[in-house]
Each structure stands twice: as C-alpha cells, then as structure tokens.
Amino acid sequence: MIEEIESWIYQVNSSHKEVRRSCSIFEEHFNGFYSPEFMKTAFFVVTDEIPKPDFPGLREAGLGDFIDMDLAGITYNDTYYIKKEAANELRVHFHELVHVLQWRELAPQGFIERYIREIQYFGYNNAPLENMAYALDGHYQSKGRHLSVEQFVRENL
Template identity: 55%
Template sequence: MINRIEEWIDDTNQKYQSQRSSCSVLESAFAGFYPSQFLQDSYFVVVDDIPKPNFPELREMGLGDFIDRPINGITYKDTYYVDRNQANNLQLHFHELVHVSQWDFLGPADFISRYINEIQVHGYDSAPLEKMAYTLDNHYFTGGAALDVPSYVQSKM
C-alpha cells in the first residue's frame, strides 16, 4: 500500500508540476524559521480541490474520515497544495512547510507509514506529526522567536 500511495503522490506532483510556485517567495515572511535553500527546494500549488488518494484500501484501514475531512492544505514530499481561498494564509504555508521538513527527514515510505499509523492510533487532531506542525505554526503566528524549523523537526523525530 505504501508503494501505491507514493506512486499516486509522484503522479499527482507530476500532474501539477507546471503550476508549482517556489516557496522562496515566502522567504521574507519566514526569515529565521526556514533556510533560504530549503524554501527554494520546496513548492506549493494553489488548487480549487485538494488532491487526496481515495483508495478503497485506505477506507478499509479506517482512514475514511481523514479522506473525507475538508482541509485547506496537504503536503506530498517537497510540494504542498493549498485551497485557493487560503492561498495567502501564511500560517497555513508555515504549517505545510513543517510537513515538508518531516517528509524530508523521514523519507517518503517512513513518512507515509508513520502518518497512517498516527491517524489510525491517535486520530488526526492528536497525531504527533500534526501536533508538531500545529505547535510550530502557532509559535510563528503568535510572534514566537525565530527557530530553524527543519533542524527543530529533526531534533524531535
């Protein structure tokens, strides 16, 4: 199943490749939080509908609520997708970049496996990878001191 999800992700990222924007456009907003090179190597796509894999096997694994859950953004490897109505929401961009850091550190197979397991065991709102992203985006949004997010993510994994 992990391989099938990764293939779907690769196909999705390829499908939207021409619509990607480099996160380097967020460099001034996220100065001190994300290194310049990290932002240059990360991308976002503004979409009307957030792409999610909808395999029957995922529903059988108990992930139907996650698949059906309305969301404003989702991250696949170095690329995240944001709802057109949230395209200017810096807190959302910050949150999804935390996930890019997690993908980068864990690698695709381990991230997918861990994310699925956490959703199954803890539910979306209490999944540790999500809690980390929400904690960090709240730190940023409330004016917290700058910290190197990719290094922080690595130290907490």
C-alpha cells in the same frame, strides 16, 4: 498499499509540475524560521480541490474520515497543495512547510507509514506529526522568537 500511495503521489506531483511555485517567495515572511536554501526546494500549488488518495484499502484501514476531511492544505513530499481561499494565509504555508521537512527527514515511505499509523492510533487531531506542525505554526503566528524549524524537526521526530 504504501507503494500504491507513493506512486499516486508521484503522479499528482508530476501532473502539477508546471503550475507549482517555489516557496522562496515567502523567504521574507519566514526569515529566521526556514533557511533560504530550504525555501528554494519546497513548492506549493494553489488549487480548488485538495487532491487526496481515495483507495479502498485506506478506507478499510480506518482513514475514511481523514480522506473526507475538508483541509486547507496537504503535503506530498516537496510539494503542498493549498486551497485558493487559504492561499493568502501565511500560517497554512508555514504549517505545510513543516510537513515538507518531515517528509525529507523520514523519506517518503517512512512518512507515509508513520502518518497512517498516527492517524489510525491517535486520530488526526492528536497525531504527533500534525501536533508538531500545529505547534510550530502557532509559535510563528504568535510572533514567537525565531528558531530553526529545520533543526527542530530533525531533533524531534
């Protein structure tokens, strides 16, 4: 199933390559949190609908609630998808960029396997990868001191 999801993600990202935008446009907002080099290699797509894999195997694995969730954004490797109504919310972009880093550190297969396990075991609201992203975007939102999110993710996965 992991390979099927990975293939689906590759297809989704490939089909949106022409409309994705570089996150470097957020450099000024996220200065001190994300490096300019990282921002140039992360991308986002503004969309009406968040693309999600809806394979029977995922539902059988107990992920139906996650698949059916109304999300503001979702990350697939180096690209995240954000709903139009959330496109101006810096906190959502910040959150999804944490996931881009998690994907990089864990590699696609590692991220997918871990994310599924965490959702199954803890549920979305208590999944450690999500908790990390929510804690960091909350720190940013509260105007917390600058910290290297890249280093934080690397050290805390």
